[in-house]
Amino acid sequence: MDRTVKTRFGEVCGAAVDGVMAFKGIPFAAPPFGAGRLRPPRPVEPWRGVRDATAFGAAPPTLPLPPEVAALIPDAGVLPGEDCLNLNIWTPEVGAAGLPxxxxITGGFFEFGFGASYDGRRFARDGVVCVTFNYRAGAEGFLDLGDESANLGLLDQVAALEWVRDNIAAFGGDPGNVTVFGESAGAMSIGTLLAMPRAEGLFRRAILQSGAAHAVTPTAAARRIAHDLAGRLGVPATREAIAAAPVERLLQAQEELKADLEADRGRWGPEVAAGGLPWQPSVDGVVVPDRPIDRITAGAGAGIDLIVGTNVDEGRVALVVPGAVDRTPTEAVAAVATTFGLPADAAVAAYRTAHPGGGNGELLAALQTDGFWRVPALRLADAHAGAPAGTYMCEFAWPSPAFGGLLGACHGLEIPFVFDTLDPSFRPVLGPALGEDPPQQLADAMHGAWVAFATSGDPRWPRYDLARRATMRFDTAGDVVDDPRAVERELWERALL
Structure with a gap:
């Protein structure tokens, strides 16, 4: 099996693994530090000779994971470094051609996440060229100072997709048949890319897992966040001044700012309060011209085939893992309803009816699941359903046995099934929540649907439309459900439309 591939920037040598080829740590842009810090990604410098691509490259600098997250995400085993804008490729065969x-695009609250945490070899086994990559997160990637510093993490994503367009044929892939897929912040990124002029033509299909097209910060709020960060650093709110700050100090200030937001969710307005994401993309008028959902409603992304999916119990992980699910007062449920724009009394009553016998923690998790994940996903599917390209909806419903079964089908749990990496040897994200005997047939179904969609645009279940709202429900016995949990959906529509 040939292990050397010639890219536009130089040759790389990969390694054979389980019958496929893996190429790791290939730079797609110059290091975003020194003169490149807090600036758009720059082209990588060509290299001479053959570059070793058998080990993952450096990761972007981030803070340690919160304990409740670290408990479910195994260490990727990569160290932070300046040359962090790199990607990884798994391909069935270097000499192949025209493969999907x-x-x-990794998640991580726009604060952390590494391409090295995900293993694409099962996709390569099934005839797909799979790519993972890093992008700048936190203030390094999403600080908006109003001077072309905004949305650098999104521009990193565009740079990676441009690299794929220009080089993936050498690895057997078809640059005209690219599917982007991602979870959480990765899916929110894709929802934004669908509406970004800079990303037009870089992908043909998209799969959004637990993320949609609403997670953006208005310009004024984004600039206030930037000035707040500068004040914590004790420097002027300019790119030059903040770029001169040590990485460790910037990360510390970023963490302080996030802690203050958690203590006062209304600090920077409802768009930031709902998700608690100070570093999400911002509407800067250039990279992100307007709210992505508004542009999609107006026709952006109409030619892109789309799968939009959520998990039934997205919000439980944030309550169950730190042990807060049994310590949730009724007032907290009402406060979250108000944050999302719902009438508190009506919302609490409706969710008590929908979840008979459920405690306040369960109601709070259900509200957060709908408000931050499911309702935005439905609105994206609704906006895209009339487009010429296909729209498909799904939900993941297999409950984790961890924490006495309290986690349910929590945020991120579908990832090992999508990648077909249930075996502990893969060290999958959310692996500790899978239990001793996760259902392989569910991984076969989800992974197979993703491969089918990337190949042909058809995941093998009915399209979504406003009349039927057909939704593929992934559990041990997968089936199509029409308009699941319509009562809650209608509550949100009455309150917010």
Whole structure:
């Protein structure tokens, strides 16, 4: 099996693994530090000779994971470093041609996440060229100072997709048949890319897992966040001044700012309060011209085939893992309803009816699941349903046995099933929540549907439309459900439309 591939920037040598080829740590842009810090990604410098691509490259600098997250995400085993804008490729065969390409965009609250945490070899086994990559997160990637510093993390994503367009044929992939797929912040990124002029033509299909097209910060709020960060650093709110701050100090200030937001969710307005994401993309008028959902409603992304999916119990992980699910007062449920714009009394009553016998923690998790994940996903599917390209809806419903079964089908749990990496040897994200005997047939179904969609645009279940709202429900016995949990959906529509 040939292990050397010539890219536009130089040759790389990969390694054979389980019958496929893996190429790791390939730079797609110059290091975003020194003169490049807090600036758009720059082209990588060509290299001479053959570059070793058998080990993952450096990761972007981030803070340690919160304990409740670290408990479920195994260490990727990569160290932070300046040359962090790199990607990884798994391909069935270097000499192949015209294979579908799937590019994974990692999640992590726009604060952390590494391409090295995900193993694409099962996609390569099934005839797909799979790509994962890093992008700048936190203030390094999403600080908006109003001077072309905004949305650098999104521009990193565009740079990676441009690299794929220009080089993936050498790895057997078809640059005209690229599917982007991602989870959480990765899916929110894709929802934004669908509406970004800079990303037009870089992918043909998209799969959004637990993320949609609403997670953006208005310009004024984004600038206030930037000035707040500068004040914590004790420097002027300019790119030059903040770029001169040590990475460790910037990360510390970023963490302080996030802690203050958690203590006062209304600090920077409802768009930031709802998700608690100070570093999400911002509407800067250039990279992100307007709210992505508004542009999609107006026709952006109409030619892109789309799968939009959520998990039934997205919000439980944030309550169950730290042990807060049994310590949730009724007032907290009402406060979250108000944050999302719902009438508190009506919302609490409706969710008590929908979840008979459920405690306040369960109601709070259900509200957060709908408000931050499911309702935005439905609105994206609704906006895209009339487009010429296909729209498909799904939900993941297999409950984790961890924490006495309290986690349910929590946020991120579908990832090992999508990648077909249930075996502990893969050290999958959310692996500790899978239990001792996760259902392989469910991984076969989800992974197979993703491969089918990337290949042909058809995941093998009915299209979504406003009349039927057909939704593929992934559990041990997968089936199509029409308009699941319509009562809650209608509550949100009455309150917010």
């Amino acid at each position: 390409v799937m590019v994974w």
